[in-house]
Amino acid sequence: MTLPLGRVARRARSALSLLSSGGVLALALAAPANAATGPADGRELVGAGQHVDAVYPVVEDGRLDVRSLTDEGEADPDDLALHIPDTKTSRIELPEEYAFLGTPGDDAWISPQTQDKSVVWPGWSFEGIEPGVLKGTVAMDFEGFAYAGEAKSPTFAVTQPGGFGDKKVSQLIVPGSAFTSVSGEVGAHTHANWIFTDQGTYDIDFNVHVTLADGKALEDSATVRFIVGPVPDRQDAPVAQKVRHYSEGTDGLLLTPNKVDAEYFVGQTINLTAASDAAEEDSRYRWYAKKKGESAFTEDPEQDTAVYSTKPDRALDGTQVYAELLKDGKAAQKSEPTTVHVRALDPTTRLTVTPDRKTYSEGDTARFTSEQNPKTDDEHYHWYLKRQGESSYEWIEESRLADQELPVTAGLDGAQVVARLFDADHAVLAESAPVTLSVEADTDTDAGKAGAASPVSVGIDQDAERYAAGAKATFTAQVRNAGKDYSVSWSVRQNSENPFTEIADVHGRTLEQTVPADWNGAQVLASVKNADGKVVAEGTVPVLKVTAAGKSGVRKTAAESESGSSSTASAVPWAAAAVVPVVLVALVGWWLVRRRKNGTADADGPR
Numbered sequence: 001m002t003l004p005l006g007r008v009a010r011r012a013r014s015a016l017s018l019l020s021s022g023g024v025l026a027l028a029l030a031a032p033a034n035a036a037t038g039p040a041d042g043r044e045l046v047g048a049g050q051h052v053d054a055v056y057p058v059v060e061d062g063r064l065d066v067r068s069l070t071d072e073g074e075a076d077p078d079d080l081a082l083h084i085p086d087t088k089t090s091r092i093e094l095p096e097e098y099a100f101l102g103t104p105g106d107d108a109w110i111s112p113q114t115q116d117k118s119v120v121w122p123g124w125s126f127e128g129i130e131p132g133v134l135k136g137t138v139a140m141d142f143e144g145f146a147y148a149g150e151a152k153s154p155t156f157a158v159t160q161p162g163g164f165g166d167k168k169v170s171q172l173i174v175p176g177s178a179f180t181s182v183s184g185e186v187g188a189h190t191h192a193n194w195i196f197t198d199q200g201t202y203d204i205d206f207n208v209h210v211t212l213a214d215g216k217a218l219e220d221s222a223t224v225r226f227i228v229g230p231v232p233d234r235q236d237a238p239v240a241q242k243v244r245h246y247s248e249g250t251d252g253l254l255l256t257p258n259k260v261d262a263e264y265f266v267g268q269t270i271n272l273t274a275a276s277d278a279a280e281e282d283s284r285y286r287w288y289a290k291k292k293g294e295s296a297f298t299e300d301p302e303q304d305t306a307v308y309s310t311k312p313d314r315a316l317d318g319t320q321v322y323a324e325l326l327k328d329g330k331a332a333q334k335s336e337p338t339t340v341h342v343r344a345l346d347p348t349t350r351l352t353v354t355p356d357r358k359t360y361s362e363g364d365t366a367r368f369t370s371e372q373n374p375k376t377d378d379e380h381y382h383w384y385l386k387r388q389g390e391s392s393y394e395w396i397e398e399s400r401l402a403d404q405e406l407p408v409t410a411g412l413d414g415a416q417v418v419a420r421l422f423d424a425d426h427a428v429l430a431e432s433a434p435v436t437l438s439v440e441a442d443t444d445t446d447a448g449k450a451g452a453a454s455p456v457s458v459g460i461d462q463d464a465e466r467y468a469a470g471a472k473a474t475f476t477a478q479v480r481n482a483g484k485d486y487s488v489s490w491s492v493r494q495n496s497e498n499p500f501t502e503i504a505d506v507h508g509r510t511l512e513q514t515v516p517a518d519w520n521g522a523q524v525l526a527s528v529k530n531a532d533g534k535v536v537a538e539g540t541v542p543v544l545k546v547t548a549a550g551k552s553g554v555r556k557t558a559a560e561s562e563s564g565s566s567s568t569a570s571a572v573p574w575a576a577a578a579v580v581p582v583v584l585v586a587l588v589g590w591w592l593v594r595r596r597k598n599g600t601a602d603a604d605g606p607r
Helices: 012-021 446-453 569-604
Strands: 044-046 051-060 063-070 073-075 080-084 091-093 107-111 121-125 138-148 156-162 168-173 181-184 189-191 193-196 200-211 217-228 254-257 263-265 270-275 285-290 307-310 320-327 330-334 341-343 350-355 365-373 380-386 403-407 416-422 428-431 457-462 472-480 487-493 510-514 523-529 535-541
Touching (some): 051 080, 051 200, 051 217, 063 200, 080 107, 193 217, 254 320, 270 320, 350 416, 350 428, 380 403, 403 416, 457 523, 472 487, 472 523, 472 535
Parallel strands (some): 051 121, 263 341, 457 535
Antiparallel strands (some): 051 063, 063 073, 091 107, 107 193, 121 189, 138 200, 156 168, 156 193, 270 307, 285 320, 320 330, 350 365, 365 403, 380 416, 457 472, 472 510, 523 535
């Protein structure tokens, strides 16, 4: 994983302010130190400038073993101590965004998400597990911590920038909060901001659990030691700290979103957790939701546990959700509503999928390859399939790589396949145009003979290649071999989402539709149904092009730029930083020329 270097800070306090804006923390000028055996309870000290995957699970011989990975190789976490010394950049004042951790303005110590050469650079990695070994993702749970030092109530937090615009703090692991677990794909490598309120020694307990491909559950635990501040000459045994549950002492039912301010990007999962002092382990809940524009809340019968979970399609933007805690089947407590916000990230690359054949036979294996342009460091993929007649794409289970194989059956004729690329926080970065499968019918069967005699097909003509938002678009279905008794229905799916939404009151061959701005990248589908209402053919506009109102061209993103350079907000600071050395070189050159001219004038002039 390659991360760009940060800029030298003028002050540590201004450096930390970049945490909440997704910026880069300052680097100290200290050179990396070699690992050495220190007085930290006989452990190897991992310090300035050194990278370590503090939690590095591996699966060997059917067993899960949590290790650490340093620059020197794998190690037992009990043999290491991660050092955050008291430096100009590691000691900071706690900003307002971290009020959940302590009093803003108080001293705190940090090992940042972006490397600071004066402190250890810790993260966690699931790269030690081979693809295909597991079913599902890897989960890492915080179980508690112990402390040795002078502070009376020490604590810490593991965070990342989050929310819309990366200007907020997303809590990953915070003792005494609802945030006690993270998860990731096999192959994921993650860095975060580790912030400690006091100097001393922290032993942080983690439990990692996975499920093997055969369904067997595995788990293992490890303790990661951090030494914040000077390394003590004598190490007392850390004492387990009492961590109160965040709902202790509350009067009602609390609702906590898993993302800061309930702000979600398409591709992530909405989890709202209900908690109360009055709740018991087997308590049941009722959940109610009201979408933007609706007048009343309606119960969601599929949600009855302490966690409300769903995918954040754009249709959920502005939805209000609240929960009821049930006692004897009746509402005992009711939470305040939480408003969910959903957006889609601008694409950072163009993702193209290529099948290995144009036509398949039943029993073949279809092979799809994906390509990014421009190439990014992101390697987290999922693949989705929609069979003809279905109203939604479904994830192809355990599809997590850049390429995908799919056994071909007769039922996949007309099916569509898309690939999606995700970032480390599981937000969609890019989606490919759908690939439609063509499966040759078996002419030895009656169905094959009938299909070969009169295959129904449909294509879609557009009246323009692209549209301005708010303009009227006309789509015409060109239906072939359908006979007389057929109908055409129309639906649309927004980019990077699964469900199609039927366009109401349109059932003819022509669709006239005012296209909104958020239909850019959407897929338009025409479904041909026979007299029995069965879908016999589908035609699609795979990627609809919609520009901002009044503009004739598409605003370029990284996916569309001919130069391949990124135009995302996160790329701007790096572009500006790249200009700095160029300007400095130019200034130095100008100064040398002026000095040379001045020297020449002095030599040749009057004496």
